[in-house]
Structure formats: C-alpha cells, structure tokens
Amino acid sequence: MKYPKRISAVILLCVGVFTAVCIWNLQFLSLDYNFENFFPENDEETVFFKEHRERFASDNDFLLVAVKNNDGVFRKDFLLELENLLADLDTVTHVDTVLSLTRMNKLFVNDFGKWKVPYINYDNLDSLQNDSIWISKTPDVYGSLISKDCKTLSIFVKHQDYLSKEGCAAISESVNNIKSLYDFDEMHIAGRSVGQIYYVALMQSELKFFMVTSLVLLLVFLILAFRSWWGILLPVTVVVASVIWILGIMAMLQKPLNLVLTVLPTIIFIVGMSDVIHIVSKYLEELRKGKPKFEALKITIKEVGMATLLTSVTTAVGFLTLYFSRVVPIKDFGVYVAMGVMITFVLSFLVLPSMFALIPTPSRSKKKSEATFWTKVLRRSFLWTIHNQVKVVSISGIILIGSFVGLSALEVNNFLLEDLKENDPLNKSFMFFDEHFSGARPMELSIECKEGSILTPSNLRELDSLERLLVSIYPNESFGSVLTVIKSLNRVLNGGSNLQYKLPEADKELRKITSRLKKQIPQELLKQYLTADEKYARFSSTVPDLGGNQYRALNNSFAEKREGQFPQFNIHHTGTAHLIDKNNQYLSTSMVLSLLIAFAVIAGIVGFLFRSLKMVLISLIPNVFPLVMIAGIMGVADIDIKVSTAILFTIAFGIAVDDTIHFISKLKLEINKGASLVFALRRTYMSTGRALVLTTAILSAGFLTLIFSNFLGTLYLGLLVSLTLFFALVADLFLLPILILWFYKIPKSNSKTKSVMET
Numbered sequence: 034m035k036y037p038k039r040i041s042a043v044i045l046l047c048v049g050v051f052t053a054v055c056i057w058n059l060q061f062l063s064l065d066y067n068f069e070n071f072f073p074e075n076d077e078e079t080v081f082f083k084e085h086r087e088r089f090a091s092d093n094d095f096l097l098v099a100v101k102n103n104d105g106v107f108r109k110d111f112l113l114e115l116e117n118l119l120a121d122l123d124t125v126t127h128v129d130t131v132l133s134l135t136r137m138n139k140l141f142v143n144d145f146g147k148w149k150v151p152y153i154n155y156d157n158l159d160s161l162q163n164d165s166i167w168i169s170k171t172p173d174v175y176g177s178l179i180s181k182d183c184k185t186l187s188i189f190v191k192h193q194d195y196l197s198k199e200g201c202a203a204i205s206e207s208v209n210n211i212k213s214l215y216d217f218d219e220m221h222i223a224g225r226s227v228g229q230i231y232y233v234a235l236m237q238s239e240l241k242f243f244m245v246t247s248l249v250l251l252l253v254f255l256i257l258a259f260r261s262w263w264g265i266l267l268p269v270t271v272v273v274a275s276v277i278w279i280l281g282i283m284a285m286l287q288k289p290l291n292l293v294l295t296v297l298p299t300i301i302f303i304v305g306m307s308d309v310i311h312i313v314s315k316y317l318e319e320l321r322k323g324k325p326k327f328e329a330l331k332i333t334i335k336e337v338g339m340a341t342l343l344t345s346v347t348t349a350v351g352f353l354t355l356y357f358s359r360v361v362p363i364k365d366f367g368v369y370v371a372m373g374v375m376i377t378f379v380l381s382f383l384v385l386p387s388m389f390a391l392i393p394t395p396s397r398s399k400k401k402s403e404a405t406f407w408t409k410v411l412r413r414s415f416l417w418t419i420h421n422q423v424k425v426v427s428i429s430g431i432i433l434i435g436s437f438v439g440l441s442a443l444e445v446n447n448f449l450l451e452d453l454k455e456n457d458p459l460n461k462s463f464m465f466f467d468e469h470f471s472g473a474r475p476m477e478l479s480i481e482c483k484e485g486s487i488l489t490p491s492n493l494r495e496l497d498s499l500e501r502l503l504v505s506i507y508p509n510e511s512f513g514s515v516l517t518v519i520k521s522l523n524r525v526l527n528g529g530s531n532l533q534y535k536l537p538e539a540d541k542e543l544r545k546i547t548s549r550l551k552k553q554i555p556q557e558l559l560k561q562y563l564t565a566d567e568k569y570a571r572f573s574s575t576v577p578d579l580g581g582n583q584y585r586a587l588n589n590s591f592a593e594k595r596e597g598q599f600p601q602f603n604i605h606h607t608g609t610a611h612l613i614d615k616n617n618q619y620l621s622t623s624m625v626l627s628l629l630i631a632f633a634v635i636a637g638i639v640g641f642l643f644r645s646l647k648m649v650l651i652s653l654i655p656n657v658f659p660l661v662m663i664a665g666i667m668g669v670a671d672i673d674i675k676v677s678t679a680i681l682f683t684i685a686f687g688i689a690v691d692d693t694i695h696f697i698s699k700l701k702l703e704i705n706k707g708a709s710l711v712f713a714l715r716r717t718y719m720s721t722g723r724a725l726v727l728t729t730a731i732l733s734a735g736f737l738t739l740i741f742s743n744f745l746g747t748l749y750l751g752l753l754v755s756l757t758l759f760f761a762l763v764a765d766l767f768l769l770p771i772l773i774l775w776f777y778k779i780p781k782s783n784s785k786t787k788s789v790m791e792t
Contacts, residue, residue, distance in 0.1 A: 037327060040386035048384055054275050055281020064233050064240075064281055065198065065289035071676065072612045073359040073619050085479045089571050090562050092098050093475050094610045096190040096208065096224035097466055098122070099282070099574075103218045106179065106186050107161040112153065115186065118215055122190060125207040127200050130191040134168070134178040140525040170531045173517060176510055182470040185219075192226065198233070203404045221462035223473040228450070231459050235743050246738045247302035248273070252729050254306065255379040264313065265393055271384050272305040272377070279373035284573035292452070293366040293680075296739060300370055300684075302313075303735030304348060305377040307691060307728040312385050312640035313339050314724050326394045330386050338382060340698035343638055344691035350688015354627035355680060356397045359619050365679060410723040413717055414766065422771045429768055430498045432662065439665030446582035446673035447617040449474055449610060452744040463578065464589075471509050472577035477608030478503075478512075479571060485602050486567040487515065489538040490549045495599055496570065497536055498742055502598075506591050508579065509701065515562040518554055522546055522659045581614035582673075582734050622677040627683040628660075642701050643777075652697060655764035656690045659757045666756065677746020678753070685754045688732065689761035692725045696765055700773070710779055714770050722766065729762040 066418055072079045100118065102111040113133060122131045138149035152174070153164050169175055178187050192204055205227045212220055250271060255265045276298045285292070290297070315337045317328035352374065355367025388525060418425060453460040466473040482492060497516055504510060509518070520534045523546055526532035537543045550559060562571050595604070632653060639652045660682055662759070672678060699721045703713035736758070739751025 037390050041233065041390040044383050045391075045577050048274065048380065050565065052281075055277045055284075058281045058284040060284075061287075062284040063289040064236050064295075065215050065291050069609070070362050071360050073587060073616050074361055074364075074616075076359060076619075078607070078612060078615050081479070081605060082609075082612055084216050085477065085571075085605075085607045088479075089573075090561055091194040093594075094194045094196065096204070096222060096226060096746050097470075098188040098208075099185050099219070099221040099223075099462075099465055099469065100188065100217050101185040101219035104635045105183050106167050107153075107183065112165050114215065119188065121211045121214070122188070122208070125190075125211070126203050127193045127196060128190055128204070129306060130189075130192070132178075132189040134174055134186055136172070137178075139167070139675065167531075171253070172531070172534060172686075173511060173521065177471055185469050187309050187466070190224075190577060196226060198229065201229050205230040211464070212231060219465075220302070221465040223463045223466055225458075228459060232292065233772045236290070236292060237581070238746070239747070240290065240295050240298070241740055242340065242492070242741070243299045243738060244276070244302075246741075247299045247735060249740060250731075250735055251302055251306060253539055254727075254734070263388075263642060265389050267385060268306070268309040268313065270388075271309055271380050274384065275305050275373060275377040275380050276301050278376050278380070279369060282372070286561060288365065288369070291362045291365065292744070292746075293362050293677075294369065296750065297366070297370055297373060297620055299739065301377060303371040303732050304374055304688065305381070306731045306735070308378055308381040309344065309729065310728050311341055311387070311695070311724050312381055315729075316389065320394065326389070330389055334382065334386065336699075336702065340695050341378060341381070343698065344694045345374055346692050347631075347635055347638060347694060348687045350373045350629050351683050351690070354630040354683055354687075355623075357626050358677070360616055360624040363623075364677070365791070366680070371643075380571065385730065407723045411719050414722070415718045415770070416449055418767050418770055419711075419774075422774070425767050425771055429658065429764075433658065436661045436665030439668040441667035442671075443664055443734070444582055444673050445617060445675070446674040447613060448580050448582050449578050449613065452677055452746045454743060457743065466575070467577040468728045469513075470575075472575045473607065474576050474578040474610050476507070476512075476574045476576045476610065477510070477571065477606070478573075479569065479603075479605040480605040481605070482568050483603065487563065487570045488550075488567055490543045491521065493536060493543060493547070493600060495601065499595070499599055499602070499604070500572065502595060503591070506587055507576060512574040513562065515570050518550065518559060518562065519543075519546055522549065522554065530566055540772070549672075559668075581617055584610075584614060585618075611623050617675050618680075620676055624674075624679045626681055628686060631683060631686050631690075632657075635694075639697065642697060645777065647776050648697070648773075651769070651776055652693050652709060655769045656686060656693055656761060656770060658764050659689060659760035660686060662760050663753050663757050667753070674754075675746070677744070678749050681750050681753050684750070685757035685761075689752070689758050692729065692762060692765045693769065695725065696769060704779055711773065714736070714773060718766075718770065720789045725762060725765060730759050733758045 066777055069496065072082070090412075100115060102108060104111075106112070112135060115133070119131055119133055119136065122128065135151075135153050137152045139152060140149050152168060152171075154160050168179060169183075175181065178189070180183070180187075190208075193200070196204070208222060208227065212222065212520060221694070248269075251269060254263060279297065312333060315333045316329055319324070319332050324332065335510045349371040351372040352367045356364050358364055358367070448464055450457075450460050463473050480487070480496065486492070487496065493516070496514070500512055500514065500516060503512060516536070521534065524533045525535055526546070537546060562573070563569070587773065635650045635653065635656070639649045643649075663682070663685065667674075667678070696717060700713055700717040703716045704710070706713075708716065733755040736755040740748050742751070744746045
C-alpha cells in the first residue's frame with residue numbers, strides 16, 4: 034500500500050513541475066493570421082508568385098476606402114469634408130500614397146504648351162456638373178475611383194509592402210480612429226492590413242470564449258455523471274493540464290496559434306473527456322463489484338488502458354494525416370492536436386490512477402438507480418436491434434442512397450472572406466466594393482515576351498487584343514498595365530480627349546509614345562507594370578469575389594479562347610487570390626489521401642485485434658457511413674469543400690472511430706472468455722453502451738459550442754463533427770452488432786467452452 038502511494042506522489046510532483054513550466058511559457062504564446070501561410074508549400078505556383086512579386090510589387094499591400102454621400106459626390110460640403118479625410122490619411126504611419134479622384138488632374142498638351150486641370154475643380158465648385166459629365170466619359174476612373182451612380186468615391190491607400198503584424202496593427206488602428214471622426218452616410222474600409230488585425234482580434238476573443246465554455250461544459254457533465262467532488266476535480270485537473278501542456282509546448286517551440294488552431298483547446302477538452310469518462314466509469318464499476326481499490330485500478334488499466342490507447346492512437350493518426358497537406362497551418366493543426374491527444378492519454382493514465390491511489394476509496398453504493406436505468410435501456414435497445422435486423426439494414430441502405438444523391442451536389446469552392454458571416458462588418462465592407470466598384474479581390478496576370486521587347490508596336494497591339502479578351506470574359510472593365518500608361522500618355526498628347534485613350538493607329542506614332550515613356554512617366558509608376566529589361570509585363574486589377582469555383586471556370590474559358598493566339602507571350606495567372614483558389618483544390622485532394630491513410634491505420638488495428646479481414650471491413654462500415662451522410666448533408670445545404678470544411682472529415686473519422694474500437698476491444702475480451710458470439714455481443718453492448726452514449730454526448734455537446742463562432746468554418750466544423758459523432762454512435766449501437774452477427778465467425782481456437790447462452 035505504501036509503495037504505490039509513494040510512486041503516485043512522485044508522478045504528481047513531476048506533472049505539477051512541468052505544468053508550472055508550461056504555465057510560465059504561456060505568456061510567450063502568440064496569435065498569427067498571415068493568409069500567405071495558407072499558400073501551398075513547395076509548389077511551383079507559389080514560387081512563381083514570389084518571383085512575380087519581386088519583379089513588380091505586392092498585389093495586396095493597399096487599402097480601399099469608400100466614402101458615400103447619398104445626395105451624390107458632386108456636393109461642395111461633401112468634397113470639402115473629403116479633403117479633410119484625405120489630409121488625415123496622409124499622416125498615417127507606413128502610408129506611402131493616398132490617391133483620390135479629387136487629387137487627380139486632366140493633362141493637356143498642344144502646340145501652345147501643356148497645362149493641367151483638376152478632375153474636380155475646387156476653385157469653381159459651380160462647375161461640378163461639367164466635371165461629372167467629363168468623368169463619366171473617362172474609362173480609366175469611371176467605375177473604379179467613382180461609382181457609376183456617382184454617389185461614392187473610392188480612395189486608394191498604398192502602404193509599405195510586406196508589413197509585419199505590428200505595422201498592420203498601427204495602420205488599422207489609425208485608419209479606424211480617423212473613420213470614427215467623420216459622419217459620412219457610409220464609409221467602408223477593405224484591405225489586407227485591416228483584415229489581418231480584425232481576424233487576430235476575433236481569434237483572441239474566440240480562444241478565450243471557447244476555453245471558458247469548454248470548461249463549463251466539462252464541469253456540467255462531470256457533475257451529472259459522478260456527483261462528487263473527486264469526480265469533478267480529478268478529471269478537470271487532467272484535462273486542464275493537457276491543454277496547458279500543449280499550449281506551453283507550442284510557446285516553447287515558438288509556434289503561434291493560427292485561425293485553425295484556435296479550436297485546439299476545445300478539441301483537447303472534448304477528446305480528453307472521452308478518456309476520463311472511460312477510466313472513471315470502469316473504476317467505479319469494479320468498486321461496485323466489491324473489488325479493493327488497487328485491484329480495481331489494476332483491472333481498469335488492463336481492460337480500459339489498451340482500448341483507450343488504441344482510441345487515442347486512432348484519433349491522433351486521424352489528425353496526423355493532415356500532415357500530408359501542402360498547407361503549413363493545416364499541417365501544424367494536425368501535428369499539435371495529435372500531440373495534444375496523446376498528452377491527454379498519458380496524463381489520464383498517470384494522474385488519475387495516482388490521485389485515486391492517494392484519496393480515500395469512493396463510496397461503492399452510489400448510482401445504483403442510475404445503473405438500473407442504463408441496464409434497462411441498453412437491454413431493450415439490444416433486443417430491439419436483434420429482432421429488427423432486416424429493418425435496420427434496410428433503413429441504413431435508404432439513408433446511404435439519399436446521402437449519395439446529396440453528395441453529388443457537393444462542390445469545391447472558396448471566397449476570400451468565406452469564414453466571416455454575411456452580416457459581419459468587415460465582410461460587408463468587402464461586399465460593398467464588389468457591388469459599387471470593381472471589387473476587392475486581387476487579380477494578376479504575368480506576361481512574358483519570348484523574344485524582343487514588349488514595347489514593340491506589334492507586341493503592344495497583341496497585348497491590347499489580350500486585354501480586350503480579358504475584359505470580355507472577366508467581370509471587370511479595365512486592367513492596370515503598361516497599356517494604361519501608354520493610352521493615358523496618348524490622351525495627354527492629343528489635347529486630353531477621352532477619345533484618344535487608346536493606342537495610336539500608326540506604328541510610327543506608337544513608337545514616339547513608347548520612346549517618351551521613360552522620360553515623361555515617373556519610373557515608380559512604370560516599374561509597377563513593366564520590368565527594366567522590357568521582357569515581363571503585368572496585368573493587375575481588382576474584381577468581385579465570385580468564388581474560386583467561378584474563377585476556375587472563367588480561367589478555363591480564357592485558356593480556351595486564347596488557344597493558338599498570342600504565341601509570342603507566356604501568359605500565367607498568379608496573385609494571392611489565385612493561390613488561395615489553388616490551395617483549396619490541393620486540400621480536397623489531400624483530404625482524400627488523409628482519409629485513406631486513416632482507414633489503413635484503423636484496418637491495421639482491427640486486423641491486429643481479430644486477425645480477420647471480415648472484421649476489418651465490418652468495423653470500417655459504421656465509420657464510413659456517417660462520413661457519407663455528412664457529405665450528403667453538405668451537398669444539400671450548399672456547404673462547399675474549402676480550407677475550413679475539408680479537414681472535418683478526417684477529424685470526425687479519427688474521433689468517431691473511437692466508439693468502434695472500444696466496442697470491438699470489449700467484444701474481443703468477451704470472446705476470449707469463451708462466450709458465444711451473441712452472448713459476447715450482449716455483454717459488450719451492456720458494458721460499453723453507457724460509456725459510448727455518455728462520451729458521444731459530451732463530444733457532440735463540446736463541438737456544438739463551436740456554432741457560436743464568428744467564423745463560418747469553425748461553426749461548420751462544430752456542427753458537422755457533432756452530427757458525425759451522433760451518426761457514428763447510432764451506427765455502432767444498431768448497425769455494427771448486426772454486421773458482426775451476419776459476417777463474423779468466432780475462430781475454433783477461441784471456442785474454449787460451450788456457449789454460455791446455451792448453458
């Protein structure tokens with residue numbers, strides 16, 4: 034009696050010391066939302082994008098500020114107030130340029146000289162009507178810097194490239210403070226820097242919220258399940274320590290929490306409860322049978338330990354298969370959640386038995402009425418299943434067929450701000466630019482001239498044809514390019530007429546203009562669209578966020594229509610939005626690979642336990658079944674496959690299969706005792722049924738707390754995983770026993786005695 038207590042005290046001391054170290058390191062844990070981390074790793078598209086960005090400039094380091102006046106922008110009081118806003122934006126740290134239509138000039142050159150006239154003449158505000166007519170005929174600003182209903186102006190704020198999180202925070206805070214000083218009818222801000230800080234703030238808020246709600250949920254279930262101080266304190270200690278350990282280890286490794294990892298504490302809380310419930314339930318069961326404390330602990334570790342180890346391994350493997358994703362945050366999510374699952378298992382079997390060894394033996398007479406309740410319910414459920422085998426299989430088949438119908442409607446799709454709800458303020462701002470301007474989604478094309486210079490007349494005319502093709506396909510009326518600069522210069526040299534916003538018809542005139550480019554156009558502007566060697570050009574624009582699926586279709590249409598044309602150019606789609614679309618396609622592929630690996634691991638475990646291929650197939654069916662159902666529900670509910678939903682299948686399978694492992698592990702023990710298959714099934718059903726129902730209820734309720742997230746991806750993760758776990762429980766309690774009865778035969782070597790049922 035003294036020796037186990039001494040060992041238990043040492044174990045608890047060591048656990049306490051390392052927990053303290055982890056708590057101290059939590060102060061160094063950071064949050065990160067850099068969307069570029071979601072670009073495919075070691076991918077040629079990512080490499081090309083970085084090279085393209087080095088040649089020109091970042092396609093996403095800017096802010097768009099939309100200011101609306103319901104009475105129209107050509108109002109004196111509104112324009113004067115707008116000038117004050119522009120002056121304030123000029124003072125923001127890290128801002129390089131603030132561009133507005135109100136600061137732009139029309140340039141004129143003729144035989145008498147050159148002069149400039151403001152697009153909006155502040156010296157003569159009575160001429161605003163004439164200014165509005167001129168602007169409506171100017172293709173390079175109408176619809177981009179002013180909305181076509183002439184009620185909103187768009188301000189382009191260029192800030193320093195590749196700003197750190199601190200730099201983005203400084204800009205975001207300054208711009209939002211400036212916004213609060215003005216009372217325009219509407220004012221919207223969109224851009225990477227404000228979006229990144231907004232996401233980080235939401236992540237911090239949700240991390241705290243879900244940790245608290247998970248802990249409260251844990252306490253509620255423990256009170257209902259065990260109704261004793263030790264039944265609450267001990268499990269909470271284990272699960273909280275598990276969360277502290279994994280977060281502390283991440284802090285030590287300088288690994289920040291990203292958008293996906295914010296649900297890590299919730300998952301550890303939830304999964305950890307499964308281990309705790311099985312251990313404590315088995316320990317109490319043995320005490321009620323009259324076993325002494327240490328014998329009850331020994332039996333618990335022996336009978337529950339292997340099953341819990343296997344379930345922890347299968348859950349960890351389910352998450353670890355995400356390592357094969359080409360997206361670093363998804364890899365990190367898989368690795369650290371898997372690590373957390375195994376930490377929880379280790380702490381459960383170190384801390385709980387050690388604490389049980391040191392505290393007085395709990396009362397053995399508790400919960401007799403509850404035990405009787407569960408016995409009645411499970412006995413009726415088992416008998417109903419045995420008597421309605423054909424009905425259960427028939428209903429399962431009908432549901433499966435319906436799920437496949439829904440699954441056929443499932444699509445791979447994504448949006449830039451897909452994780453934000455429709456009524457979210459930031460999402461509303463981005464949607465405002467989609468509705469009133471050309472959008473806020475970056476679109477980039479790289480044009481490489483195979484031979485010679487892009488500025489030759491023939492190449493420029495081909496480039497102009499390429500732009501017309503782009504405008505005919507994509508939802509945008511213009512692109513920023515070297516053509517924009519040349520057409521603007523041609524307009525200036527021809528009296529400022531908008532009719533001359535085009536390439537000169539004569540090659541001689543076109544050569545004259547291109548020869549003036551480097552003399553009369555600021556080099557900072559020119560190098561945004563053309564490299565110094567004149568070999569690479571860039572088409573850059575913003576477009577409405579129609580979704581990755583729609584843009585893949587448009588890209589395919591563009592590829593088909595330019596087939597055989599423009600042989601002198603290498604044309605390549607690139608940019609941040611393009612990479613996000615590509616990443617989404619890669620994830621759908623890696624999801625299938627992850628599931629196949631998880632299936633193989635589960636098959637290996639079941640094969641190890643039963644040495645039977647039939648049992649392998651029998652065990653996989655109840656766990657594949659819920660996944661097909663969820664896929665069908667997603668198809669019917671129009672929930673697309675994307676970064677936030679692609680991983681839920683692997684997560685759900687890794688967790689849901691735990692019930693099956695517990696069930697067949699107990700079945701194996703009963704068969705080894707010499708019971709007939711029916712009697713072994715009955716004993717297994719009665720013994721594990723309560724734990725399976727309780728753990729599924731806890732897991733599902735835990736994941737359901739995620740539906741309160743502001744991120745749709747997290748919301749879908751919580752809802753769909755909860756449904757998967759529920760469907761998996763139903764399959765394990767009703768379909769799995771029937772499959773075992775129909776297809777599994779006990780090997781003769783296991784038939785040591787005559788059937789206990791017959792006896």
